[in-house]
Amino acid sequence: MKAVITVIGHDQIGIVAKVSQRLATLKVNITDISQTLMHGDxxxxxxxxxxxxxxxxxxxxxxxxxxxxxxxxxxNIQRQELFDAIQKL
Amino acid sequence: METKQILDTIQMISEEKLDIRTITMGISLFDCIDSDGEKARQKIYDKLTTSAKDLVRVADQIESEYGIPIVNKRISVTPISMIAAACHDDNYVAYAQTMEKAAEVLGVDLIGGFSALVQKGYQSGDHKLIESLPEALSETKRVCGSVNVGSTCAGINMDAVKQMGQVVKELSEIDPVSCMSLVVFANAVEDNPFMAGAFHGVGEADKVINVGISGPGVVKRALEQVKGQPIDTVSETIKKTAFKVTRMGQFVGNVAAKALNVPFGIVDLSLAPTPSQGDSVAEILEEIGLQSVGAPGTTAALALLNDAVKKGGVMACEHVGGLSGAFIPVSEDSGMIKAVEHGNLNLEKLEAMTAVCSVGLDMVAVRGDTPAETISGMIADEAAIGVINNKTTAVRVIPAKGKKVGEQIDFGGIFGSAPVMPVNTNSPAKFVSRGGRIPAPIHSFKN
Incomplete structure (x- = not known):
């Protein structure tokens, strides 16, 4: 299964580590990753x-x-098909 | 996939209140007909609880996995007047109780189809069903009823119009809030997933999944980005937004239909408001440029909105159906409530608005002492707009017992609360008491 995971919050040390560590424990492979600041978050x-x-x-x-x-x-975690359905023709 | 598109989608859901208003499973009850009422009701209960046993679980699963709120899970059934006609019971309240029991066991929010279609005349079951409506709807919480009193092909059954004024009044005297479970239609559609008017049409498959979308907040947010630009841009913006919203409805419907092993019917392309701030059709009209909904220009702005929603949505899904358009229920829309409270929107302007959108005078509260004939007059006017313009119209009016103009009646949750609106006090009693049928309109010389 493919899913989009979004993490939003105050910047803090080790966010990426904590999330990727947890995903590894859950046996989830990360195939793509990006980060940005949105409205300061x-x-x-x-x-x-x-x-x-x-x-x-x-x-x-x-x-x-x-x-x-x-x-x-x-x-948040949402199955990826939703995004394709809404955003792609 | 681009980051922006992911964020855009998440924002639509989390901030702009995009949701699936309802997944409605239509279930035919024709194979439950029996001359023994008890047996018929047992068959109905068994069929409902078997056919829809996974509906709530599947909807909850979709909500969890895709992160889309699914506000209601509902069932619509074949109009009970047709199913119960074969039995010899004097009234059909027990059928409503069976529907209620099944809905409760299944955990669905509402069940529609305690209905009769009498646009051209009554069969024996129609009489009994309509007479049972006040008791049936006041004694149940989840059951919804509807009566179709007119159609473009048949004209308007004025005997039914007269009777429905009395039925609404009678129901309001038992429990005004129950009036939100009763709709009087002209040109009722057979695949409507929205309540209170949903029933499973006779031309439908044995079972079907229909989806009703929502999303006024998404449209308003999109229009905030094109302030001051020409109307063409407004229309294009609404179309693009409606496209995305409808895609989500189509997607969810397909996933649900597959999981339930039931054919997918239609997406109802409606902008359905809720009383929450930012989820209002009235606020869209105000964003287009009206100081308040109800101002001169409201009908034009609403016509533009309604048409653009359909144009955008039609391309986004395989089958469009139901009521499809913008809903303007007073109690369920914070902007509409505000406009009524401030005296900016009256019943006459609301009636004009119903000529260009779905569905009609919806969730409108009037004084409890409004005469039955006046309610019949309102029903006749709405039916005439629908019949002449070849569109669905409806009346869901709530005579608020003991309340004066300006006072509130509360329906709870997504159904909101409505301020009691003034009604023209001149009597249509002699017109209504004539009875008979308004002939079907001519389909040529359209002026």
Whole structure:
């Protein structure tokens, strides 16, 4: 499964490390990553890919929500097909 | 994929309140007909609870995996007047209770189809269903009813118009809030996913998934970027936005239909507001340049909006249906409520607006002592607009018992609250009491 993971929040030391560490634990491979500052907030987008036979979507989502709670960051995960459907002809 | 497109999509959902208003499963009940009412209701209960057993789970899963809020999960069924006609029961309240029980067990928000189609005349089941409406709708929470009283092909059944004025009044005397579950239509459509008027048409497949989209906030935000530019730009901007919103509806409908193993029917391209700030059709009209909705120019601005939404949406999905257009329910739209409260929008202007958009006088509160004939007159006027202009129109009016003009009646949640509006006090009683049928309009000499 492919999913877009967005991380938004105050810039802090080790954001990228924390998120990528958690994704590694969840067996999610990062295929693309970009970051920017939007309205002063640190905004990172990752494309993650993993085998759903191995790890279910809900498990990955919960893992990231737990991380969001620990770090105070806003983390969202959405399956990638949605973005294609809305943005591509 | 570009970062900007991802952020754009996320912003549409998180900040501009883009959501799927409803995934509605249409279910035919023709195979539940039985001359024994008890048996028919058991068959209905069994069919509903089997066919839609995964509806809520699938919708919740889609919401979780794709991050799109799905506000309501709903069911529409074949008009009960047709299903119950074969039984010998005196009234059909028990059918509404069966629908309620099934909806409760399934966890769906609303179930529509406690309906009758009487645009040309009544069959035996229609009489019983319409007479059962006040009791059926006041004793249930999730059941929605509708009656079609006119069509472009048949004209307007004035006997039904007269009766529906009385039914609305009777229901309001038991419980005014229940009136939000009752719609009187002209040119009702068979694949509408929106309530209270959804029913599963006779020409539909056994089961179908229809999707109703929302998204006034997204359109308003897009128009904020083109302030002062010509109307052509406004139209183009609305079209592009409607395209994206509809794509999401098409996508979600396809995913849901596949997961439920039910054919995907249509996307209803409607801009459906909610009472939250920034989710208002009235605010779009004000962004186009009106000081307040209701100002001269409102009808033109709404016509532009409605047409552009359809043009943008039609290309974005395989099948468009339902009511498709901009909704202007008073209680469900913070901008409309504000305009009524400040005296900027009256019933007559609202009626003019209904001539160019979907659907009609919707969620309009009037004084509780408004005579039944006056409500019938309002229904007749709306039906005439629909029948002559070949479009769907409807009346969902709430006589607010014990309330005076300007006071509020509260419906709760996404249904909002409506200020009681003044109604012209001249009586249409003699016109309404004539009964009979207004003949179908001529389809030539269109002036």
């Amino acid at each position: 640190f905004t990172m987008m990752l494309m993650g890919e993993w085998d759903t036979d191995d790890v279910k979507f809900d498990v990955v989502k919960q893992g990231l929500l737990d991380l969001a709670k620990e770090t105070g960051l806003s983390i």
